Amino acid sequence: MRSSKPASVQIRRRDRALPWLAPALLMLAVFYAVPVLDVFRLAFSDATLVRAPTAYSLETFSDVLTNAVLPEILLTTLIFTGLSVVVLQLVGLMIALLLVRGERRGLHGMAAFRTLVLAAWVVPGIANGLIWQMLFDEAPYGTLNSLLGFVGVGPVAWLSDPVMAMVSAIIANVWQGTAFSMVVFYAARRAINPTLYEVASVDGANAWEAFWAITVPQLRLAIAANTILVSVQTLNTFDSILALTGGGPGRATEVLALFTFNTVFYNLDLAGGSVLALILFALGLAFATLIFGWLRREAA
Amino acid sequence: MTGDVTSGMTAGKRARAGDVATYALLALLTAFFLAPFVWLLSLSLRTSTEVFLGASRLIPDVPTLGNFERILSDPAFLTYLWNGLKLSVMGGGLAVALAIPAAYAFSRLRWRGMDALLIAILAVQMISPLVILVPLYRWLSALDLLNTHLTVIAVYGALGMPLAVWLLKVAFDAIPVEIEEAAFVDGASRWIVLTRLTLPLARPGIASAFILAMVMNWSQFLVPFILLERDGDWPVSVAIFNFAGSISASTTQLLAAACLVALIPAVTVFVLLQRMIVSALIAGAVKG
Structure with missing residues (x-):
């Protein structure tokens, strides 16, 4: 990738990289490295949002980890993240392939459709939650329920039934998040050498066979990388859920990020929130390491 | 075919x-x-009577711009929009300004530990702003730096920088080194070459990185919600959340209008410039 650089430039001009990197490194240190280290410290303390730590122990850790609510929160997080990641990527992949096919066939409207999906992506998370709350409004005049009423179905308890609330939260998340996977898969699909498809076509493979024999294997790395990115993004998502359900009904849609937010900024429990933040951090890291390890093995 | x-x-x-x-x-x-x-859009154009008529009034019988009028004539709402714009633009500008020299070093200089640092910069993007804000809030409070836009801009700069570094590195990589070499032969310094030659050539990449950072800042809820406590300092994302908590069903049409106003700037900018931004993202995705 970097082979185009003539050595002469390097040798003649022995620039030091550090001055160029200093501003970025300083920002990384102040706003990433030090806070993350401080989260570790706070997790072992008894700090609250309004009181500095007075003592250090493992008490907060064991309190948080033995909290009866935590398994419920983690399960909710797993369901929300797992289903979102699967649906986001399936829809994103489908759209990417449709776009590539449509463009190859010269079909109209491809750019407009891509723009529409991207438009949903840039809607602020809070607005996303509020918009879907209006769509899922359970009153008789609510959008989806009044539509379902026309065909004599429903009303559906979109937000007050625990299972439906989760489904609703995932739908809202998919609406907003699909564009990211679409762009990644669109780029990866267009990078596949078209000759592969021509050879398959000459060999008499149909589109479905070509999909499994060429597209999927060729996109493997893109899928793995995208899985990491989308999982971590979804794990960290909470503003749309906050606006849509507030985590309810009960704790049915209270994912770990939202629980952490509530612990720190509503219960003012800084130490407990730090432990939760560490769990959030560790989950993302573990997942990324897992898939990154697989990626490197594959690439090697 | x-x-x-x-x-x-x-x-x-x-x-x-x-x-x-x-x-x-x-x-x-x-x-x-x-x-x-x-x-x-349909809700925001309705009167409260028609809101209660549900999907049968998808196209309102008596459409009204009254909701937008009410929202936009409220000086507080205009302040929220202005705050949002100011924080997004300055935060995005800071992210790009920090990213330019780093991305240039990643693209043009060869040094030990470069690949590791590039991966580290990508990896920090995975850290939730929530994890960072938990300890940050306490320090900023101790340093009396809460409730100021400068703090929010600095945090936006830090949050937006990693993606900007990546996009700009890809943009710089696409500019042939030979062009720069000619200038070096004429005795220009690296700084001159960067500012006079490379940056102008990398304009589309820089613009894409800036716009992406700006749009993300516009969507940010957590950072301003935590760091700004005064109503008058809030950007629109925080304001609509608070507004939603305070309204009743009879003012749904107002909330719809407010949401629409809140998302229109980001969506418009993105739609107008999407060709450029998407090609920058695709270039980044292919390299990644």
Whole structure:
């Protein structure tokens, strides 16, 4: 990738990289490295949002980890993240392939459709939650329920039934998040050498066979990388859920990020929130390491 | 396409059937992605009476711009919009300003630990702003730096920088080194070459990185919600959240209008410039 650089430039001009990197490194240190280290410290303390730590122990850790609510929160997080990641990527992949096919066939409207999906992506998370709350409004005049009423179905308890609330939260998340996977898969699909498809076509493979024999294997790395990115993004998502359900009904849609937010900024429990933040951090890291390890093995 | 040559009519027919299937699927997906926008627009154009009539008034009988009038004539709402714009633009500008020298070093200089640092910069993006804000809030409070826009801009700069570094590195990589070499031969310093030659050539990449950072800042809720406590300092994302908590069903149309106003700037900028931004993202995705 970097082979185009003539050595002469390097040798003649022995620039030091550090001055160029200093501003970025300083920002990384102040706003990433030090806070993350401080989260570790706070997790072992008894700090609250309004009181500095007075003592250090493992008490907060064991309190948080033995909290009866935590398994419920983690399960909710797993369901929300797992289903979102699967649906986001399936829809994103489908759209990417449709776009590539449509463009190859010269079909109209491809750019407009891509723009529409991207438009949903840039809607602020809070607005996303509020918009879907209006769509899922359970009153008789609510959008989806009044539509379902026309065909004599429903009303559906979109937000007050625990299972439906989760489904609703995932739908809202998919609406907003699909564009990211679409762009990644669109780029990866267009990078596949078209000759592969021509050879398959000459060999008499149909589109479905070509999909499994060429597209999927060729996109493997893109899928793995995208899985990491989308999982971590979804794990960290909470503003749309906050606006849509507030985590309810009960704790049915209270994912770990939202629980952490509530612990720190509503219960003012800084130490407990730090432990939760560490769990959030560790989950993302573990997942990324897992898939990154697989990626490197594959690439090697 | 090649099928047309090898097996004649049947392949052509099959391709046309494929086109129909493509359109059918796209129509379904369009309905899903378009519906929230359409519904929001519909609600925001209704009177409160028509809000209670549900989907039968998708196209309101008596459409009104009154909701927008009320929202936009509220000086507080204009302040929220202004705050949002100011924080997004300055935060995005800071992210790009920090990223330019780093991305240049990643693209043009060869040094030990470069690949590791590039991966580290990508990896920090995975850290939730929530994890960072938990300890940050306490320090900023101790340093008396809460409730100031400068703090929020600095945090936006830090949050936006990693992606900007990546996009700009890709943009710089695309500019042939030979162009710079010619200038070096003429005795120009690296700084001159960067500012006079490379940056102008990398304009589309820089613009894309800036706009992406700006749009993300516009969507940010957590950072301003935590760091700004005074109503008058809030950007629009925080304001609509608070507004939603304070309204009743009879003012849904106002909330819809407010949401629409809140998302229009980001969506408009993005839609107008999407060709450039998407190609920058695709370039980044291919390299990544």
